[in-house]
Amino acid sequence: xxxxxxxxxxxxxxxxxxxxxxxxxxxxxxxxxxxxxxxxxxxxxxxxxxxxxxxxxxxxxxxxxxxxxxxxxxxxxxxxxxxxxxxxxxxxxxxxxxxxxxxxxxxxxxxxxxxxxxxxxxxxxxxxxxxxxxxxxxxxxxxxxxxxxxxxxxxxxxxxxxxxxxxxxxxxxxxxxxxxxxxxxxxxxxxxxxxxxxxxxxxxxxxxxxxxxxxxxxxxxxxxxxxxxxxxxxxxxxxxxxxxxxxxxxxxxxxxxxxxxxxxxxxxxxxxxxxxxxxxxxxxxxxxxxxxxx
Ligand code: GLU
Numbered sequence: 144x145x146x147x148x149x150x151x152x153x154x155x156x157x158x159x160x161x162x163x164x165x166x167x168x169x170x171x172x173x174x175x176x177x178x179x180x181x182x183x184x185x186x187x188x189x190x191x192x193x194x195x196x197x198x199x200x201x202x203x204x205x206x207x208x209x210x211x212x213x214x215x216x217x218x219x220x221x222x223x224x225x226x227x228x229x230x231x232x233x234x235x236x237x238x239x240x241x242x243x244x245x246x247x248x249x250x251x252x253x254x255x256x257x258x259x260x261x262x263x264x265x266x267x268x269x270x271x272x273x274x275x276x277x278x279x280x281x282x283x284x285x286x287x288x289x290x291x292x293x294x295x296x297x298x299x300x301x302x303x304x305x306x307x308x309x310x311x312x313x314x315x316x317x318x319x320x321x322x323x324x325x326x327x328x329x330x331x332x333x334x335x336x337x338x339x340x341x342x343x344x345x346x347x348x349x350x351x352x353x354x355x356x357x358x359x360x361x362x363x364x365x366x367x368x369x370x371x372x373x374x375x376x377x378x379x380x381x382x383x384x385x386x387x388x389x390x391x392x393x394x395x396x397x398x399x400x401x402x403x404x405x406x407x408x409x410x411x412x413x414x415x416x417x418x419x420x421x422x423x424x425x426x427x428x429x430x431x432x433x434x435x436x437x
Contacts, residue, residue, distance in 0.1 A: 152221075153361035154188070160363045161186030163213075163220070164353070166194040167205035170414040171212045173432055174368070174398045174406035180434040181395050182366045183218055185323075190360055191220040195228045196345050196352055212415040216425050225360060227352050234347035237355050237385055238303060238340060246310050246384065247340065249301040250283040251294050257282070271336070274373035278336030279304065303341035307333055310384060318379050322372075323364075323393035330379035338377055354378045358387035366393045370405070398432065 154160045161182040165175060183189045191213070195201040213220070241247050260280045271278040284306065286294075295301065311333060318330035332338075340351045353374070357365055365375075372394040382389050398406050406413055418428050429435055 154363050158188060158363070159186045160188045160190065160361055161366050162190040162192055162357070162360065162362050163218075164192040164194050164356075164367070165209055166197065166200075167202060167209055168197065168200040169205060170208055170416050172406050172410055172415065173413045173418070173428070176212075176216055176415055176428060177398050177432040177434060178366070178368060178395065179213060179218055180216065180429060180432060181393075183220075184434060185366055185393060186364060189218065189220045190362065191224045192356060192360070193224060193226040193228075194349070194352070195226055196347055196349070198228070198345060201228075208416065212419075215415070215419060216428065225356060227347075227356065230352075230356070230359075231346055233355050233359060234341070234351055237351060237381075238346075240385055241305065241340070242303075244313065244384075246306050246313070247303045248284060248286075248306055248337075249291055249295065250279070250304045250337075250339070251299050251301045252279075252282050273335050275335070279338075281337065284337065300343040302339045302343045304337040305340050307335070307337050310380060314380070314383055318383060320375060320379050320389060321391045322375075323391065325394070328375075328392075330376045332376045332380035334373065335377050350374060350377045350381065354381040354385070354387065357390055358382070358385075362390050364391045364393060366395060368397050369394045370397060 163179040163182045165171060165179075171179075193201075193206055193209070195206070238247065257279060260282055261277045264280060271280075283301075283304070318332075319327050320330060322328050338348075338350060340348050342348050354377075356362075357378075375392055375394070379389065381387070400406060400410065400413070411417060415428065418431075423431075
């Protein structure tokens, strides 16, 4: 079990604890407003988490803007706000647990090496595609212990991957989660192959940090967009491997533009700041997002 940090107040048995977990890599748009309001509407307690592990893309000004926009929308959340960049020790403890049972291996591959290997195998009748694209072809899986040590000693950068096959041997019964929309859902984490749990540029990954944080923050209902539903397959496996509780899930629909396209951070006219500057009121924006009350 991971060490529980005392600063988060865990849910009373009947309380629903939700969270909104944006990455401060740009301004929030109407889709984020929907997601945040959705979390608030479905929970008794709302937590806020800054998913800022990507040092190159995250900026303090976007973090400030997130606070400003959510306040303006009329949302209230509990303190402390968890900033992932301040909790690398928690992720490292989780990696230590997985490594301790031999489920991780270092991967020195560059994107180019992986692409070349995949292209070479492209004549295979069923290319191995996962939710994030072609699966890692396992190049570094069978490096000898000596070679791993030597390459690390040479200062080669490496990621840590989960040996998915081996991880699945630890699981004795089928994994499920309860989705408020989709009902009982069977987890099939193998669709991701040997997923990266610590990146070359930062000693964690989205999958690992989210799973550890939801547990440490006592989240009982994970609400997020349907685009992230595939990730829940990996998160469910990680919960099991790390001995963490399984929250319930509610993957919600995604807002689209008039042209039917998913909203993205680049749609400048639909950022909450732009809407505010154009004279919209919080009420009007909540209506545009389709959720009336804060
Ligand atoms: N940080 C993710 C995002 O901004 C959300 C992660 C999650 O809710 O699990 O899309």
